[in-house]
Amino acid sequence: MADLDHGLAARWRPYRAVLSSRVRAQTSYRGSFALDLASSVLIGLVELAEIWVLYRSVDALGGLDLAAVLLVFGIADTAFSTADLFVGHVDTLPRYLRAGTLDVFYLRPQPLLAQLVTSEISLRRVTRIGVGLTALAVGLAVNDIAWSPLVVAFLVVVLLASTLTFAGSFVAAAGVQFFLVDASEMTNAVVYGGRYAATQPASVWGKPLVALFGFAVPIAFTAYLPVVALLGLPGAEWLPSWLGWLAPLAAVWTWAVALLAWRTGVRHYQGGGG
Amino acid sequence: MRLSPGPQRRGGVAGATRAWLRVHGRLLVSGFRRGAAYRGAALGGLVANVVFGFLKVSVLTAAVAAGGGELGGYDEAAIIAYAWLSQALLGSVNLFGRTDLADRIKDGSVAVDLLRPLDVQTATTAQEVGRALFQLLPRGLPIIALGVLAGGMRLPTDPPTLALGLLSVLLAIVLSYLLVYLVAASGFWTVETRGLQVLYMIVSGFLAGLFVPVTLFPSWLYALALATPFPSLLQVPIDVVSGRVDGAAALGAVGVQVAWVAAAFAVGHLLTRAGRRRLEVQGG
Numbered sequence: 001m002a003d004l005d006h007g008l009a010a011r012w013r014p015y016r017a018v019l020s021s022r023v024r025a026q027t028s029y030r031g032s033f034a035l036d037l038a039s040s041v042l043i044g045l046v047e048l049a050e051i052w053v054l055y056r057s058v059d060a061l062g063g064l065d066l067a068a069v070l071l072v073f074g075i076a077d078t079a080f081s082t083a084d085l086f087v088g089h090v091d092t093l094p095r096y097l098r099a100g101t102l103d104v105f106y107l108r109p110q111p112l113l114a115q116l117v118t119s120e121i122s123l124r125r126v127t128r129i130g131v132g133l134t135a136l137a138v139g140l141a142v143n144d145i146a147w148s149p150l151v152v153a154f155l156v157v158v159l160l161a162s163t164l165t166f167a168g169s170f171v172a173a174a175g176v177q178f179f180l181v182d183a184s185e186m187t188n189a190v191v192y193g194g195r196y197a198a199t200q201p202a203s204v205w206g207k208p209l210v211a212l213f214g215f216a217v218p219i220a221f222t223a224y225l226p227v228v229a230l231l232g233l234p235g236a237e238w239l240p241s242w243l244g245w246l247a248p249l250a251a252v253w254t255w256a257v258a259l260l261a262w263r264t265g266v267r268h269y270q271g272g273g274g
Numbered sequence: 275m276r277l278s279p280g281p282q283r284r285g286g287v288a289g290a291t292r293a294w295l296r297v298h299g300r301l302l303v304s305g306f307r308r309g310a311a312y313r314g315a316a317l318g319g320l321v322a323n324v325v326f327g328f329l330k331v332s333v334l335t336a337a338v339a340a341g342g343g344e345l346g347g348y349d350e351a352a353i354i355a356y357a358w359l360s361q362a363l364l365g366s367v368n369l370f371g372r373t374d375l376a377d378r379i380k381d382g383s384v385a386v387d388l389l390r391p392l393d394v395q396t397a398t399t400a401q402e403v404g405r406a407l408f409q410l411l412p413r414g415l416p417i418i419a420l421g422v423l424a425g426g427m428r429l430p431t432d433p434p435t436l437a438l439g440l441l442s443v444l445l446a447i448v449l450s451y452l453l454v455y456l457v458a459a460s461g462f463w464t465v466e467t468r469g470l471q472v473l474y475m476i477v478s479g480f481l482a483g484l485f486v487p488v489t490l491f492p493s494w495l496y497a498l499a500l501a502t503p504f505p506s507l508l509q510v511p512i513d514v515v516s517g518r519v520d521g522a523a524a525l526g527a528v529g530v531q532v533a534w535v536a537a538a539f540a541v542g543h544l545l546t547r548a549g550r551r552r553l554e555v556q557g558g
Contacts, residue, residue: 035469183318204336
Protein backbone atom coordinates (compact mmCIF):
# COMPACT_ATOMS: atom_id res chain seq x y z
CA MET A 1 0.00 0.00 0.00
CA ALA A 2 2.80 2.35 0.95
CA ASP A 3 4.51 1.42 -2.29
CA LEU A 4 1.39 2.19 -4.25
CA ASP A 5 1.06 5.59 -2.58
CA HIS A 6 4.67 6.31 -3.36
CA GLY A 7 4.22 5.29 -6.98
CA LEU A 8 1.16 7.51 -7.37
CA ALA A 9 2.93 10.47 -5.81
CA ALA A 10 5.86 9.99 -8.17
CA ARG A 11 3.59 9.82 -11.20
CA TRP A 12 1.62 12.87 -10.08
CA ARG A 13 4.75 14.94 -9.35
CA PRO A 14 5.34 16.38 -12.86
CA TYR A 15 1.67 17.39 -13.18
CA ARG A 16 1.79 19.00 -9.75
CA ALA A 17 4.89 20.98 -10.68
CA VAL A 18 3.19 22.42 -13.77
CA LEU A 19 -0.06 23.19 -11.94
CA SER A 20 1.61 24.95 -9.03
CA SER A 21 3.64 27.05 -11.47
CA ARG A 22 0.41 28.06 -13.21
CA VAL A 23 -1.19 29.01 -9.90
CA ARG A 24 1.82 31.16 -9.01
CA ALA A 25 1.80 32.77 -12.47
CA GLN A 26 -1.88 33.72 -12.28
CA THR A 27 -1.72 35.15 -8.80
CA SER A 28 1.48 37.14 -9.37
CA TYR A 29 -0.32 39.96 -11.23
CA ARG A 30 -2.49 40.81 -8.27
CA GLY A 31 -4.46 43.68 -9.82
CA SER A 32 -5.30 41.77 -12.96
CA PHE A 33 -6.17 38.63 -10.99
CA ALA A 34 -8.49 40.57 -8.68
CA LEU A 35 -10.19 42.12 -11.71
CA ASP A 36 -10.63 38.65 -13.24
CA LEU A 37 -12.20 37.36 -10.03
CA ALA A 38 -14.56 40.34 -9.90
CA SER A 39 -15.51 39.95 -13.58
CA SER A 40 -16.43 36.30 -13.03
CA VAL A 41 -18.80 37.32 -10.24
CA LEU A 42 -20.30 40.03 -12.41
CA ILE A 43 -20.93 37.62 -15.32
CA GLY A 44 -22.74 35.26 -12.95
CA LEU A 45 -24.82 38.10 -11.54
CA VAL A 46 -25.77 39.37 -14.99
CA GLU A 47 -26.94 35.90 -15.99
CA LEU A 48 -29.04 35.73 -12.85
CA ALA A 49 -30.40 39.19 -13.62
CA GLU A 50 -31.49 38.02 -17.08
CA ILE A 51 -33.51 35.22 -15.49
CA TRP A 52 -34.93 37.59 -12.91
CA VAL A 53 -36.01 40.10 -15.60
CA LEU A 54 -37.97 37.37 -17.40
CA TYR A 55 -39.58 36.11 -14.19
CA ARG A 56 -40.74 39.60 -13.26
CA SER A 57 -43.54 39.27 -15.80
CA VAL A 58 -44.35 35.56 -15.50
CA ASP A 59 -44.94 33.20 -12.58
CA ALA A 60 -43.54 30.09 -14.21
CA LEU A 61 -41.61 29.12 -17.33
CA GLY A 62 -41.89 25.59 -18.66
CA GLY A 63 -43.30 24.38 -15.34
CA LEU A 64 -40.56 25.94 -13.21
CA ASP A 65 -41.19 28.86 -10.88
CA LEU A 66 -38.39 31.28 -9.92
CA ALA A 67 -37.40 29.19 -6.87
CA ALA A 68 -37.07 26.02 -8.95
CA VAL A 69 -35.19 27.76 -11.75
CA LEU A 70 -32.78 29.18 -9.17
CA LEU A 71 -32.00 25.62 -8.12
CA VAL A 72 -31.48 24.64 -11.79
CA PHE A 73 -29.18 27.63 -12.27
CA GLY A 74 -27.27 26.83 -9.08
CA ILE A 75 -26.58 23.20 -10.01
CA ALA A 76 -25.79 24.01 -13.66
CA ASP A 77 -23.51 26.93 -12.92
CA THR A 78 -21.63 25.23 -10.09
CA ALA A 79 -21.05 22.13 -12.22
CA PHE A 80 -20.08 24.00 -15.38
CA SER A 81 -17.74 26.43 -13.61
CA THR A 82 -16.02 23.58 -11.76
CA ALA A 83 -15.52 21.71 -15.04
CA ASP A 84 -14.27 24.96 -16.60
CA LEU A 85 -11.78 25.45 -13.75
CA PHE A 86 -10.22 22.03 -14.21
CA VAL A 87 -10.51 21.28 -17.94
CA GLY A 88 -11.94 24.42 -19.63
CA HIS A 89 -8.53 25.39 -20.99
CA VAL A 90 -8.50 22.40 -23.40
CA ASP A 91 -10.40 24.75 -25.70
CA THR A 92 -7.09 26.54 -26.35
CA LEU A 93 -6.08 23.48 -28.40
CA PRO A 94 -6.66 25.24 -31.78
CA ARG A 95 -4.02 27.78 -30.78
CA TYR A 96 -1.48 25.01 -30.18
CA LEU A 97 -2.50 23.37 -33.46
CA ARG A 98 -2.07 26.55 -35.48
CA ALA A 99 1.24 27.46 -33.86
CA GLY A 100 2.49 23.87 -34.11
CA THR A 101 3.39 23.89 -30.40
CA LEU A 102 1.28 20.82 -29.67
CA ASP A 103 4.19 18.67 -30.84
CA VAL A 104 6.10 19.68 -27.70
CA PHE A 105 3.61 17.69 -25.62
CA TYR A 106 4.44 14.57 -27.62
CA LEU A 107 8.05 14.74 -26.41
CA ARG A 108 7.03 14.13 -22.81
CA PRO A 109 6.43 10.63 -21.45
CA GLN A 110 2.86 11.34 -20.29
CA PRO A 111 -0.54 10.94 -21.95
CA LEU A 112 -1.42 13.88 -24.17
CA LEU A 113 -4.86 14.54 -22.70
CA ALA A 114 -3.59 14.36 -19.12
CA GLN A 115 -0.88 16.87 -19.98
CA LEU A 116 -3.29 19.27 -21.67
CA VAL A 117 -5.76 19.12 -18.79
CA THR A 118 -3.03 19.74 -16.21
CA SER A 119 -1.25 22.39 -18.32
CA GLU A 120 -3.38 25.12 -16.79
CA ILE A 121 -5.91 25.73 -14.07
CA SER A 122 -8.26 28.66 -14.55
CA LEU A 123 -8.29 29.99 -11.00
CA ARG A 124 -10.39 33.01 -11.92
CA ARG A 125 -13.39 30.67 -12.22
CA VAL A 126 -13.31 30.20 -8.44
CA THR A 127 -15.58 33.19 -7.86
CA ARG A 128 -17.93 31.98 -10.58
CA ILE A 129 -18.29 28.70 -8.69
CA GLY A 130 -19.06 30.90 -5.67
CA VAL A 131 -21.97 32.50 -7.56
CA GLY A 132 -23.25 29.05 -8.53
CA LEU A 133 -22.97 27.70 -5.00
CA THR A 134 -24.77 30.75 -3.61
CA ALA A 135 -27.62 30.30 -6.09
CA LEU A 136 -27.67 26.60 -5.20
CA ALA A 137 -27.83 27.31 -1.45
CA VAL A 138 -30.61 29.87 -1.88
CA GLY A 139 -32.40 27.48 -4.25
CA LEU A 140 -32.24 24.68 -1.69
CA ALA A 141 -33.50 27.00 1.03
CA VAL A 142 -36.47 28.48 -0.82
CA ASN A 143 -37.75 25.23 -2.30
CA ASP A 144 -39.89 22.83 -0.32
CA ILE A 145 -37.56 19.84 -0.09
CA ALA A 146 -38.26 16.78 2.07
CA TRP A 147 -34.72 16.40 3.41
CA SER A 148 -33.36 12.92 3.94
CA PRO A 149 -29.96 11.23 3.57
CA LEU A 150 -31.11 10.05 0.15
CA VAL A 151 -31.74 13.63 -1.00
CA VAL A 152 -28.27 14.69 0.16
CA ALA A 153 -26.67 11.73 -1.62
CA PHE A 154 -28.75 12.53 -4.72
CA LEU A 155 -27.50 16.14 -4.78
CA VAL A 156 -23.87 15.10 -4.34
CA VAL A 157 -24.13 12.53 -7.13
CA VAL A 158 -25.89 15.02 -9.42
CA LEU A 159 -23.26 17.71 -8.86
CA LEU A 160 -20.45 15.24 -9.55
CA ALA A 161 -22.14 13.73 -12.59
CA SER A 162 -23.01 17.15 -14.05
CA THR A 163 -19.47 18.40 -13.58
CA LEU A 164 -18.22 15.28 -15.38
CA THR A 165 -20.77 15.78 -18.17
CA PHE A 166 -19.59 19.34 -18.78
CA ALA A 167 -15.94 18.29 -18.53
CA GLY A 168 -16.68 15.56 -21.08
CA SER A 169 -18.23 18.09 -23.44
CA PHE A 170 -15.03 20.20 -23.22
CA VAL A 171 -12.90 17.15 -24.09
CA ALA A 172 -15.21 16.04 -26.93
CA ALA A 173 -15.06 19.56 -28.38
CA ALA A 174 -11.25 19.51 -28.13
CA GLY A 175 -11.14 16.18 -30.00
CA VAL A 176 -13.18 17.67 -32.84
CA GLN A 177 -10.77 20.64 -32.99
CA PHE A 178 -8.17 18.41 -34.63
CA PHE A 179 -10.46 18.42 -37.67
CA LEU A 180 -11.89 21.95 -37.47
CA VAL A 181 -8.90 24.08 -36.30
CA ASP A 182 -10.32 27.38 -37.57
CA ALA A 183 -13.97 26.85 -36.77
CA SER A 184 -13.68 26.47 -33.01
CA GLU A 185 -16.85 28.52 -32.56
CA MET A 186 -18.74 25.54 -33.95
CA THR A 187 -17.92 23.48 -30.87
CA ASN A 188 -18.31 26.53 -28.63
CA ALA A 189 -21.92 26.44 -29.75
CA VAL A 190 -22.30 23.09 -28.01
CA VAL A 191 -20.05 23.73 -25.00
CA TYR A 192 -21.08 27.29 -24.10
CA GLY A 193 -24.50 26.88 -25.68
CA GLY A 194 -24.74 23.88 -23.36
CA ARG A 195 -23.98 26.05 -20.38
CA TYR A 196 -26.78 28.44 -21.35
CA ALA A 197 -29.11 25.53 -22.14
CA ALA A 198 -28.39 23.91 -18.77
CA THR A 199 -29.85 26.89 -16.90
CA GLN A 200 -33.11 26.75 -18.90
CA PRO A 201 -36.21 24.71 -18.20
CA ALA A 202 -35.69 22.06 -20.89
CA SER A 203 -39.47 21.62 -21.22
CA VAL A 204 -39.63 24.77 -23.40
CA TRP A 205 -37.34 23.30 -26.07
CA GLY A 206 -38.49 22.38 -29.55
CA LYS A 207 -37.50 19.14 -31.28
CA PRO A 208 -34.09 20.22 -32.65
CA LEU A 209 -32.97 21.32 -29.18
CA VAL A 210 -34.30 18.17 -27.52
CA ALA A 211 -32.27 16.11 -29.99
CA LEU A 212 -29.13 18.19 -29.39
CA PHE A 213 -29.20 19.05 -25.68
CA GLY A 214 -31.61 16.39 -24.47
CA PHE A 215 -29.79 13.37 -25.87
CA ALA A 216 -26.72 13.93 -28.10
CA VAL A 217 -25.10 16.19 -25.52
CA PRO A 218 -27.22 15.28 -22.49
CA ILE A 219 -27.38 18.78 -20.99
CA ALA A 220 -30.98 18.30 -19.80
CA PHE A 221 -29.62 15.66 -17.41
CA THR A 222 -27.22 18.08 -15.69
CA ALA A 223 -29.68 20.25 -13.80
CA TYR A 224 -33.22 20.44 -15.21
CA LEU A 225 -34.20 16.75 -14.98
CA PRO A 226 -32.63 16.22 -11.51
CA VAL A 227 -34.52 19.27 -10.18
CA VAL A 228 -37.77 17.98 -11.70
CA ALA A 229 -37.16 14.62 -9.98
CA LEU A 230 -36.13 16.23 -6.70
CA LEU A 231 -39.11 18.59 -6.45
CA GLY A 232 -41.58 16.07 -7.90
CA LEU A 233 -42.59 18.43 -10.71
CA PRO A 234 -44.54 17.28 -13.79
CA GLY A 235 -41.58 17.81 -16.14
CA ALA A 236 -41.48 17.69 -19.90
CA GLU A 237 -43.80 15.55 -21.98
CA TRP A 238 -40.87 14.02 -23.86
CA LEU A 239 -39.12 12.79 -20.71
CA PRO A 240 -40.58 11.21 -17.58
CA SER A 241 -39.39 12.92 -14.41
CA TRP A 242 -37.61 9.85 -12.98
CA LEU A 243 -34.98 10.34 -15.71
CA GLY A 244 -33.41 12.85 -13.34
CA TRP A 245 -31.95 9.87 -11.50
CA LEU A 246 -29.93 8.99 -14.59
CA ALA A 247 -27.55 11.95 -14.39
CA PRO A 248 -24.54 9.60 -13.88
CA LEU A 249 -25.50 7.73 -17.05
CA ALA A 250 -25.36 11.03 -18.95
CA ALA A 251 -21.83 11.55 -17.64
CA VAL A 252 -20.77 8.06 -18.76
CA TRP A 253 -22.28 8.61 -22.21
CA THR A 254 -20.60 12.02 -22.60
CA TRP A 255 -17.20 10.60 -21.63
CA ALA A 256 -17.58 7.66 -24.01
CA VAL A 257 -18.22 10.14 -26.83
CA ALA A 258 -15.46 12.44 -25.55
CA LEU A 259 -12.77 9.76 -25.44
CA LEU A 260 -13.82 8.46 -28.86
CA ALA A 261 -13.65 12.00 -30.29
CA TRP A 262 -10.30 12.59 -28.62
CA ARG A 263 -8.77 9.34 -29.90
CA THR A 264 -10.05 9.94 -33.42
CA GLY A 265 -8.69 13.48 -33.32
CA VAL A 266 -5.26 12.46 -32.06
CA ARG A 267 -5.00 9.72 -34.72
CA HIS A 268 -5.96 12.27 -37.38
CA TYR A 269 -3.29 14.73 -36.24
CA GLN A 270 -0.14 14.56 -38.33
CA GLY A 271 2.09 17.03 -36.54
CA GLY A 272 2.77 20.72 -36.99
CA GLY A 273 5.60 20.15 -39.48
CA GLY A 274 9.04 21.61 -39.17
CA MET B 275 7.52 62.31 -41.38
CA ARG B 276 5.28 62.33 -44.43
CA LEU B 277 5.04 58.97 -46.14
CA SER B 278 2.81 60.16 -48.96
CA PRO B 279 1.66 63.54 -50.20
CA GLY B 280 -0.96 64.82 -47.81
CA PRO B 281 -4.41 65.31 -49.21
CA GLN B 282 -4.38 69.03 -48.43
CA ARG B 283 -1.61 69.65 -50.97
CA ARG B 284 -3.94 69.23 -53.88
CA GLY B 285 -5.84 72.13 -52.50
CA GLY B 286 -9.31 72.80 -51.27
CA VAL B 287 -11.60 71.27 -48.72
CA ALA B 288 -13.43 69.34 -51.45
CA GLY B 289 -10.21 67.68 -52.59
CA ALA B 290 -9.30 66.76 -49.03
CA THR B 291 -12.74 65.28 -48.44
CA ARG B 292 -12.54 63.29 -51.67
CA ALA B 293 -9.11 61.93 -50.71
CA TRP B 294 -10.33 61.09 -47.20
CA LEU B 295 -13.31 59.23 -48.58
CA ARG B 296 -11.18 57.34 -51.13
CA VAL B 297 -8.64 56.18 -48.55
CA HIS B 298 -11.27 55.17 -46.02
CA GLY B 299 -13.33 53.48 -48.71
CA ARG B 300 -10.30 51.37 -49.61
CA LEU B 301 -9.74 50.51 -45.95
CA LEU B 302 -13.38 49.49 -45.70
CA VAL B 303 -13.01 47.22 -48.73
CA SER B 304 -9.79 45.71 -47.39
CA GLY B 305 -11.54 44.93 -44.11
CA PHE B 306 -14.40 43.34 -46.04
CA ARG B 307 -11.94 41.14 -47.97
CA ARG B 308 -10.16 40.20 -44.78
CA GLY B 309 -13.45 38.97 -43.35
CA ALA B 310 -13.97 36.92 -46.51
CA ALA B 311 -10.63 35.17 -45.99
CA TYR B 312 -11.73 33.34 -42.85
CA ARG B 313 -14.55 31.13 -44.13
CA GLY B 314 -14.22 28.41 -41.50
CA ALA B 315 -14.47 30.96 -38.72
CA ALA B 316 -17.55 32.51 -40.34
CA LEU B 317 -19.20 29.09 -40.57
CA GLY B 318 -18.35 28.30 -36.96
CA GLY B 319 -19.80 31.63 -35.87
CA LEU B 320 -22.96 30.94 -37.83
CA VAL B 321 -23.46 27.57 -36.12
CA ALA B 322 -22.95 29.15 -32.69
CA ASN B 323 -25.40 31.97 -33.47
CA VAL B 324 -28.01 29.48 -34.70
CA VAL B 325 -27.78 27.22 -31.63
CA PHE B 326 -28.06 30.17 -29.24
CA GLY B 327 -30.88 31.51 -31.43
CA PHE B 328 -32.95 28.34 -30.93
CA LEU B 329 -32.33 28.48 -27.16
CA LYS B 330 -33.31 32.16 -26.96
CA VAL B 331 -36.41 31.68 -29.10
CA SER B 332 -37.68 28.78 -27.00
CA VAL B 333 -37.28 30.48 -23.64
CA LEU B 334 -38.59 33.86 -24.84
CA THR B 335 -41.64 32.40 -26.61
CA ALA B 336 -42.36 30.32 -23.50
CA ALA B 337 -42.24 33.55 -21.50
CA VAL B 338 -44.68 35.23 -23.91
CA ALA B 339 -47.01 32.21 -23.68
CA ALA B 340 -46.79 32.24 -19.88
CA GLY B 341 -47.59 35.96 -19.93
CA GLY B 342 -50.86 35.23 -21.75
CA GLY B 343 -49.62 35.90 -25.29
CA GLU B 344 -48.00 39.23 -24.43
CA LEU B 345 -44.85 40.22 -22.60
CA GLY B 346 -43.85 43.86 -22.17
CA GLY B 347 -45.36 44.84 -25.51
CA TYR B 348 -44.05 41.77 -27.38
CA ASP B 349 -46.39 39.19 -28.85
CA GLU B 350 -45.07 35.86 -30.08
CA ALA B 351 -44.17 37.06 -33.60
CA ALA B 352 -42.39 40.13 -32.22
CA ILE B 353 -40.32 38.18 -29.70
CA ILE B 354 -39.33 35.60 -32.35
CA ALA B 355 -38.19 38.47 -34.58
CA TYR B 356 -36.28 39.93 -31.64
CA ALA B 357 -34.45 36.69 -30.88
CA TRP B 358 -33.43 35.92 -34.48
CA LEU B 359 -32.51 39.51 -35.41
CA SER B 360 -30.29 39.84 -32.35
CA GLN B 361 -28.49 36.63 -33.36
CA ALA B 362 -28.19 37.88 -36.95
CA LEU B 363 -26.51 41.11 -35.82
CA LEU B 364 -24.18 39.43 -33.36
CA GLY B 365 -21.53 38.63 -35.98
CA SER B 366 -21.32 42.28 -37.02
CA VAL B 367 -22.02 44.39 -33.93
CA ASN B 368 -18.99 44.12 -31.67
CA LEU B 369 -20.25 43.32 -28.17
CA PHE B 370 -17.07 41.50 -27.19
CA GLY B 371 -14.90 44.56 -26.77
CA ARG B 372 -11.95 43.00 -28.59
CA THR B 373 -10.03 44.62 -31.46
CA ASP B 374 -6.62 44.10 -33.03
CA LEU B 375 -5.79 47.67 -32.07
CA ALA B 376 -5.65 46.74 -28.37
CA ASP B 377 -2.88 44.23 -29.16
CA ARG B 378 -1.07 46.76 -31.34
CA ILE B 379 -1.07 49.31 -28.53
CA LYS B 380 0.15 46.67 -26.09
CA ASP B 381 3.05 45.46 -28.23
CA GLY B 382 3.90 48.94 -29.48
CA SER B 383 3.27 48.38 -33.18
CA VAL B 384 0.66 51.15 -33.01
CA ALA B 385 3.66 53.48 -33.37
CA VAL B 386 3.71 52.52 -37.06
CA ASP B 387 -0.01 53.34 -37.37
CA LEU B 388 0.61 56.73 -35.80
CA LEU B 389 3.32 57.52 -38.37
CA ARG B 390 0.89 57.15 -41.26
CA PRO B 391 -0.76 60.33 -42.56
CA LEU B 392 -4.10 58.89 -41.44
CA ASP B 393 -6.12 59.24 -38.30
CA VAL B 394 -5.78 55.99 -36.31
CA GLN B 395 -9.36 56.18 -35.09
CA THR B 396 -11.06 56.63 -38.46
CA ALA B 397 -8.70 54.24 -40.26
CA THR B 398 -9.16 51.32 -37.83
CA THR B 399 -12.89 51.96 -37.60
CA ALA B 400 -13.21 51.88 -41.42
CA GLN B 401 -11.37 48.54 -41.56
CA GLU B 402 -13.33 46.96 -38.71
CA VAL B 403 -16.66 48.16 -40.13
CA GLY B 404 -15.69 46.61 -43.48
CA ARG B 405 -15.05 43.29 -41.79
CA ALA B 406 -18.32 43.57 -39.86
CA LEU B 407 -20.28 44.30 -43.05
CA PHE B 408 -18.88 41.13 -44.61
CA GLN B 409 -20.09 39.12 -41.61
CA LEU B 410 -23.66 40.12 -42.50
CA LEU B 411 -23.40 37.79 -45.54
CA PRO B 412 -22.35 34.48 -43.90
CA ARG B 413 -23.83 35.12 -40.45
CA GLY B 414 -26.59 37.73 -40.80
CA LEU B 415 -28.55 36.74 -43.92
CA PRO B 416 -28.68 32.94 -43.26
CA ILE B 417 -30.04 33.56 -39.75
CA ILE B 418 -32.68 35.98 -41.05
CA ALA B 419 -33.62 33.39 -43.70
CA LEU B 420 -33.81 30.70 -41.00
CA GLY B 421 -35.94 32.94 -38.79
CA VAL B 422 -38.34 33.62 -41.67
CA LEU B 423 -38.52 30.03 -42.97
CA ALA B 424 -38.35 27.97 -39.78
CA GLY B 425 -39.30 30.46 -37.11
CA GLY B 426 -42.22 32.20 -38.78
CA MET B 427 -40.53 35.60 -38.47
CA ARG B 428 -42.11 38.42 -40.49
CA LEU B 429 -40.28 41.56 -41.51
CA PRO B 430 -41.67 44.77 -43.03
CA THR B 431 -40.90 45.03 -46.73
CA ASP B 432 -41.96 48.58 -47.60
CA PRO B 433 -38.92 50.51 -48.88
CA PRO B 434 -38.88 53.43 -46.39
CA THR B 435 -39.00 51.13 -43.32
CA LEU B 436 -36.42 48.82 -44.88
CA ALA B 437 -34.08 51.71 -45.70
CA LEU B 438 -34.35 53.17 -42.21
CA GLY B 439 -33.74 49.69 -40.76
CA LEU B 440 -30.58 49.20 -42.80
CA LEU B 441 -29.36 52.66 -41.78
CA SER B 442 -30.01 51.78 -38.14
CA VAL B 443 -28.03 48.53 -38.50
CA LEU B 444 -25.13 50.39 -40.11
CA LEU B 445 -25.15 52.98 -37.32
CA ALA B 446 -25.16 50.20 -34.70
CA ILE B 447 -22.13 48.55 -36.34
CA VAL B 448 -20.20 51.84 -36.59
CA LEU B 449 -21.13 52.80 -33.02
CA SER B 450 -19.97 49.42 -31.67
CA TYR B 451 -16.51 49.88 -33.19
CA LEU B 452 -16.26 53.49 -32.04
CA LEU B 453 -17.06 52.27 -28.50
CA VAL B 454 -14.64 49.35 -28.65
CA TYR B 455 -12.05 51.83 -29.92
CA LEU B 456 -12.43 53.69 -26.61
CA VAL B 457 -11.68 50.44 -24.74
CA ALA B 458 -8.58 49.86 -26.88
CA ALA B 459 -7.41 53.49 -26.68
CA SER B 460 -7.44 53.36 -22.90
CA GLY B 461 -4.41 51.11 -23.46
CA PHE B 462 -2.38 54.26 -24.21
CA TRP B 463 -2.49 54.73 -20.43
CA THR B 464 -2.93 51.26 -18.99
CA VAL B 465 -1.15 49.11 -21.68
CA GLU B 466 -3.16 46.00 -20.66
CA THR B 467 -6.89 46.44 -21.39
CA ARG B 468 -8.17 42.87 -20.96
CA GLY B 469 -9.93 43.63 -17.69
CA LEU B 470 -11.78 46.60 -19.20
CA GLN B 471 -12.58 44.53 -22.29
CA VAL B 472 -14.20 41.78 -20.20
CA LEU B 473 -16.15 44.38 -18.24
CA TYR B 474 -17.30 45.95 -21.50
CA MET B 475 -18.40 42.55 -22.77
CA ILE B 476 -20.51 41.83 -19.68
CA VAL B 477 -22.14 45.26 -19.42
CA SER B 478 -22.69 45.98 -23.12
CA GLY B 479 -24.37 42.64 -23.86
CA PHE B 480 -26.77 42.95 -20.95
CA LEU B 481 -27.67 46.62 -21.53
CA ALA B 482 -27.89 46.19 -25.32
CA GLY B 483 -30.59 43.55 -24.83
CA LEU B 484 -28.63 40.50 -25.99
CA PHE B 485 -30.62 37.92 -24.03
CA VAL B 486 -33.64 39.84 -22.78
CA PRO B 487 -35.04 42.94 -24.56
CA VAL B 488 -34.13 46.11 -22.66
CA THR B 489 -37.79 47.14 -22.75
CA LEU B 490 -38.61 44.28 -20.33
CA PHE B 491 -36.28 45.72 -17.67
CA PRO B 492 -37.79 47.24 -14.51
CA SER B 493 -38.10 51.00 -14.92
CA TRP B 494 -34.98 51.96 -12.91
CA LEU B 495 -32.80 49.51 -14.88
CA TYR B 496 -34.43 50.61 -18.13
CA ALA B 497 -33.59 54.24 -17.33
CA LEU B 498 -30.01 53.20 -16.51
CA ALA B 499 -29.72 51.35 -19.84
CA LEU B 500 -31.07 54.34 -21.78
CA ALA B 501 -28.39 56.53 -20.23
CA THR B 502 -25.77 54.38 -21.99
CA PRO B 503 -25.11 53.92 -25.73
CA PHE B 504 -25.65 50.15 -25.49
CA PRO B 505 -29.38 49.90 -26.39
CA SER B 506 -28.40 51.64 -29.68
CA LEU B 507 -26.31 48.55 -30.52
CA LEU B 508 -29.11 45.93 -30.58
CA GLN B 509 -32.45 47.02 -29.15
CA VAL B 510 -32.79 50.06 -31.43
CA PRO B 511 -31.77 48.46 -34.76
CA ILE B 512 -33.93 45.40 -34.02
CA ASP B 513 -36.93 47.59 -33.16
CA VAL B 514 -36.49 49.62 -36.36
CA VAL B 515 -35.80 46.67 -38.70
CA SER B 516 -38.69 44.61 -37.32
CA GLY B 517 -41.05 47.56 -37.56
CA ARG B 518 -41.96 47.32 -33.87
CA VAL B 519 -41.05 50.99 -33.66
CA ASP B 520 -42.07 53.01 -36.72
CA GLY B 521 -42.80 56.48 -38.00
CA ALA B 522 -41.56 59.40 -35.94
CA ALA B 523 -40.52 57.11 -33.08
CA ALA B 524 -38.22 55.18 -35.43
CA LEU B 525 -36.71 58.42 -36.75
CA GLY B 526 -36.16 59.53 -33.16
CA ALA B 527 -34.47 56.23 -32.28
CA VAL B 528 -32.13 56.53 -35.25
CA GLY B 529 -31.47 60.14 -34.23
CA VAL B 530 -30.37 58.90 -30.81
CA GLN B 531 -28.00 56.47 -32.54
CA VAL B 532 -26.52 59.33 -34.60
CA ALA B 533 -25.99 61.34 -31.42
CA TRP B 534 -24.15 58.43 -29.74
CA VAL B 535 -22.00 57.93 -32.85
CA ALA B 536 -21.04 61.62 -32.74
CA ALA B 537 -20.30 61.49 -29.01
CA ALA B 538 -18.25 58.28 -29.23
CA PHE B 539 -16.33 59.69 -32.19
CA ALA B 540 -15.56 62.94 -30.34
CA VAL B 541 -14.37 61.17 -27.18
CA GLY B 542 -12.26 58.75 -29.24
CA HIS B 543 -10.73 61.67 -31.14
CA LEU B 544 -9.73 63.37 -27.88
CA LEU B 545 -8.36 60.11 -26.45
CA THR B 546 -6.28 59.54 -29.58
CA ARG B 547 -4.81 63.04 -29.42
CA ALA B 548 -3.98 62.78 -25.73
CA GLY B 549 -2.86 59.16 -26.07
CA ARG B 550 -0.30 59.69 -28.81
CA ARG B 551 1.49 62.13 -26.53
CA ARG B 552 1.27 59.60 -23.70
CA LEU B 553 2.36 56.54 -25.69
CA GLU B 554 5.63 55.01 -24.67
CA VAL B 555 6.98 52.11 -26.73
CA GLN B 556 9.58 50.05 -24.95
CA GLY B 557 12.55 48.40 -26.59
CA GLY B 558 14.02 49.67 -29.80
